[in-house]
Amino acid sequence: MLAEKRVLLIIGGGIAAYKALELIRLLRGQGAAVTPVMTRAAAEFVTPLSVSALAGEKVYTDLFDLTDEAEMGHIQLSRVADLIVVAPATADLIARMAQGRADDLASTLLLATDTPVLVAPAMNVRMWQHPATQRNIKRIQADGTRLIGPDDGEMACGEYGPGRLSEPAAILAGIRAMLTVGPLSGKHIIVTSGPTHEAIDPVRYIANRSSGAQGSAIAAALRDLGASVSFVTGPASVPPPQGVTVIRVETAAQMAAAVAAALPADAAVMAAAVADWRVANASDSKMKKDGTGQAPALQFIENPDILRDTSASKQRPKLVIGFAAETDDVLSHAAAKLARKGCDWIVANDVSPATGIMGGAENAVTILSASGAEVWPRLPKDEVARRLAARIAEALA
Missing domain, CATH: 3.40.50.10300 (CoaB-like)
Incomplete structure (x- = not known):
């Protein structure tokens, strides 16, 4: 169980964003608190209202929200969590992580933290297999980011292959593994x-x-x-x-x-x-x-x-x-x-x-x-x- 654990969930913009709703439900069912962050593109696929209703917390979207900065700055937001989860992680968001960019709230949170990060990629099979994406994946893994998926399967675009977001239950298992304090933690x-x-x-x-x-x-x-x-x-x-x-x-x-x-x-x-x-x-x-x-x-x-x-x-x-x-x-x-x-x-x-x-x-x-x-x-x-x-x-x- 994940009681007293806080997960900062960054939802990237992609058709798989709808699975983030089920992931929030599973996390809450395990006793975890979920702080949701959505990119602007994510809001094109799921509504902040739906995410907020399931998480029971406000959705953060804007790096330059003066009220949020007064109450909880983006630096603090990334550091009060026990784990940061990016699901779905788009090719663009992964590229910005690899480059160390901080041009929106999501990328700034990921750069301004030493909290462990779990990334669940989701993208078209050709985007996943592109050398640039594979270089970026290796870069963020070398930086200490952990990866779960992607799975093989049929894409929304009709193609088949690796790039499908892992199922919420599998992502939950990865979260539990990272939050487990065991003799092999950190190995x-x-x-x-x-x-x-x-x-x-x-x-x-x-x-x-x-x-x-x-x-x-x-x-x-x-x-x-x-x-x-x-x-x-x-x-x-x-x-x-x-x-x-x-x-x-x-x-x-x-x-x-x-x-x-x-x-x-x-x-x-x-x-x-x-x-x-x-x-x-x-x-x-x-x-x-x-x-x-x-x-x-x-x-x-x-x-x-x-x-x-x-x-x-x-x-x-x-x-x-x-x-x-x-x-x-x-x-x-x-x-x-x-x-x-x-x-x-x-x-x-x-x-x-x-x-x-x-x-x-x-x-x-x-x-x-x-x-x-x-x-x-x-x-x-x-x-x-x-x-x-x-x-x-x-x-x-």
């Missing part, structure tokens, strides 16, 4: 999850049976302890948890690039089942039978070693954790991987078909580190995640 942790898909041709690919369930559970457990989680996920069958920054990828190369871009971090948990190899001669068109009965010859090249590269990075996290999913000689293979990759821990498990672990609801793991091996009993994956998160919190304390 940034990268979690990789799910399989990767390596193309053979436009309709076929190489993959594995990873569901992403364990990685998703780990991200949620770290979030619950107060961590800011960058969740880099391949095409998993289990949805990502709410309240984390979701970065969707398909291939191992894309995952490697996403992990590198998410650094620096305090810890990295590499739970993804990354394909070791990819097809070097993947076809641009669907491969056809040629009537000879001969299968096409596939040439393979090695994929980036994300665990090894992260362990050797100049921005190496304090704690790097790898996973070893094996079908035989589990502990010997895991110990060799620990030595070879340069990471701090290896979480080893037996994924041979008889165990039902890959794609199942339970896991049985052994934690290998320089201090030895710690065998855990077979547990639900959520409980494995909670125990691992607690161990990570101890290591980072």
Whole structure:
């Protein structure tokens, strides 16, 4: 619950502004006080009267309102909040944040504060993918701003892809995570999850049976302890948890690039089942039978070693954790991987078909580190995640 917490909610101008009304209702339901600020463009999509009625407080819109400046200056307004949330955050507002501009009330509040900021972007897919927007996102993240979303989905303009505002419940989960005072508060942790898909041709690919369930559970457990989680996920069958920054990828190369871009971090948990190899001669068109009965010859090249590269990075996290999913000689293979990759821990498990672990609801793991091996009993994956998160919190304390 968010009782006695105050959220300064900045509503940007976009069609997704209507979701801010539901977010206010959810926040008030959790006991939080909401101070609403609207940009001039936001008032074109939702009315200040509606926002004020739901928040139970006055809506602030004008930087140069003399009455407001006498009663509560814009500097004070930004500092009495426990958290500043920008939802929806338009491409324009994000650009002004990145540039450090202060040409309206919203941007001035964001510049004149040291209060934590959570941004929920919402914009057209092409605007989101534009290099300028991506540069601005990286800039505000480097400044300490946390991100939630955007989601993939259908846009009001009819296009489909990333750029859709996260649902209010997901934003609420992110707010709760940021306001949670836990042992991992203030820590940034990268979690990789799910399989990767390596193309053979436009309709076929190489993959594995990873569901992403364990990685998703780990991200949620770290979030619950107060961590800011960058969740880099391949095409998993289990949805990502709410309240984390979701970065969707398909291939191992894309995952490697996403992990590198998410650094620096305090810890990295590499739970993804990354394909070791990819097809070097993947076809641009669907491969056809040629009537000879001969299968096409596939040439393979090695994929980036994300665990090894992260362990050797100049921005190496304090704690790097790898996973070893094996079908035989589990502990010997895991110990060799620990030595070879340069990471701090290896979480080893037996994924041979008889165990039902890959794609199942339970896991049985052994934690290998320089201090030895710690065998855990077979547990639900959520409980494995909670125990691992607690161990990570101890290591980072």
